[in-house]
Amino acid sequence: MIGVIGLVLLALSLVLGDVFDGAFDVLAGDVFSSAVLGAFVSATGFGAAAVQGFGAPTAIALPVGLAAGVVFGAFAVWLTRLIRDGGSDATLTTDDAIGRDGRVVTAIPADGFGVVNILIGGHTLRLNAKADHPIQPGTQVHVTSVLSPSAVTVAPVWDEIDQP
CATH class of the missing domain: 2.40.50.140 (Nucleic acid-binding proteins)
Known part of the structure; x- marks a missing residue:
């Protein structure tokens, strides 16, 4: 269920832009954008579910899910910065x-x-x-x-x- 919530948040950020725009302005950086949080939440949920699917107890599934969330969240931060800072290549005149x-x-x-x-x-x-x-x-x-x-x-x- 947590993975699905993350996917919904990712879809909202794709359609509407940054859903949390302005909500986390006190905290610097791209870490608290809706795309990054959506990637973190969905990877955490699906990562933990995958480990539990192999029969691991919750005590092992939770840290593995969190690790997956951190990896995918970091990847989302990298992609966000790449897109934002990639240069505009303004139209030549x-x-x-x-x-x-x-x-x-x-x-x-x-x-x-x-x-x-x-x-x-x-x-x-x-x-x-x-x-x-x-x-x-x-x-x-x-x-x-x-x-x-x-x-x-x-x-x-x-x-x-x-x-x-």
Whole structure:
């Protein structure tokens, strides 16, 4: 029965969020969230029931159940922190491309737009690009400004090998 109560608490925390939000603010940390308490209670109940199912007396089943509860509770704390502190990886915007280098994908004509790929934090941002002079595909470029949410101005990256 205790295991089922823990599972109900886990389900409530999945659907409603932290059921105890604010109730345990005096106590620091993630230990008293509804997900952690639900994991602890259900593992304690099911762990003790499993040991009793093998014929062990209550005096042995209770400590084994509590140990299982602590292990699963610690795992729930770890998962909670992993999800919360994992970083947001906020959506990249065109402003993030300013000052970055990229490569021309589609030729940029003198009076129109081409396409460039900019690598930012492991993510490729594909943007329309305009330049003062025509730039051929494959050329490395530097983003100089933002024209719109989907377009930037670029300039070719100066390469010492090409200079006299």
